[in-house]
Amino acid sequence: MKQIVTRLVVISLFLSVSALFLLDLTVTKATPQQRRSVARSSGTQVGDLFRNNCARCHGADGAGDTPLGHTYNAPDFTDSDWWRKHSDITTTRSLVSIVSHGKGGMPAFSKKLTRGEIRHLVDYVRRFRNQKP
Numbered sequence: 502m503k504q505i506v507t508r509l510v511v512i513s514l515f516l517s518v519s520a521l522f523l524l525d526l527t528v529t530k531a532t533p534q535q536r537r538s539v540a541r542s543s544g545t546q547v548g549d550l551f552r553n554n555c556a557r558c559h560g561a562d563g564a565g566d567t568p569l570g571h572t573y574n575a576p577d578f579t580d581s582d583w584w585r586k587h588s589d590i591t592t593t594r595s596l597v598s599i600v601s602h603g604k605g606g607m608p609a610f611s612k613k614l615t616r617g618e619i620r621h622l623v624d625y626v627r628r629f630r631n632q633k634p
């Protein structure tokens with residue numbers, strides 16, 4: 502009798518451990534999806550960040566065709582020629598630094614945005630390239 506009880510205890514312990522293990526597996530399996538959904542939501546967030554902080558000069562389409570963009574002479578990010586001519590400053594590192602510290606008519610954003618946000622924004626700006634109709 503005692504043996505049976507011990508065996509039952511061992512079996513139920515084993516079952517709960519494997520249940521935990523399975524649970525862990527499903528969580529691990531869900532992670533890439535979660536990551537993807539985070540990426541998607543940061544995709545919309547970066548769009549919002551751009552519209553809220555940058556579009557008044559650079560335009561929602563990145564072409565810089567806004568009154569402020571004209572006043573300050575904002576570049577046209579949809580123009581692949583601009584990227585070619587400025588290849589010396591278009592590394593992510595350099596653009597992140599420019600946006601952080603400001604340049605010409607562009608204010609510094611290092612106090613307003615995190616480095617991560619600025620990095621996402623630079624990737625976002627890069628996507629305007631070759632968008633010229």
Ligand code: HEC
Binds near residue numbers: 575596605
């Ligand atoms: C007040 C207007 C203004 C705002 C707001 C603004 N920019 Fe700019 N941005 C400029 C101007 C003007 C330049 C060109 C600077 C120069 O070359 O002298 C520029 C240049 C840039 C460049 C290219 C670097 C270069 O040397 O031309 C990037 C990248 C950039 N801005 C990204 C951003 C991002 C991202 C934001 C939002 C967080 C932003 N800008 C907000 C006006 C602005």
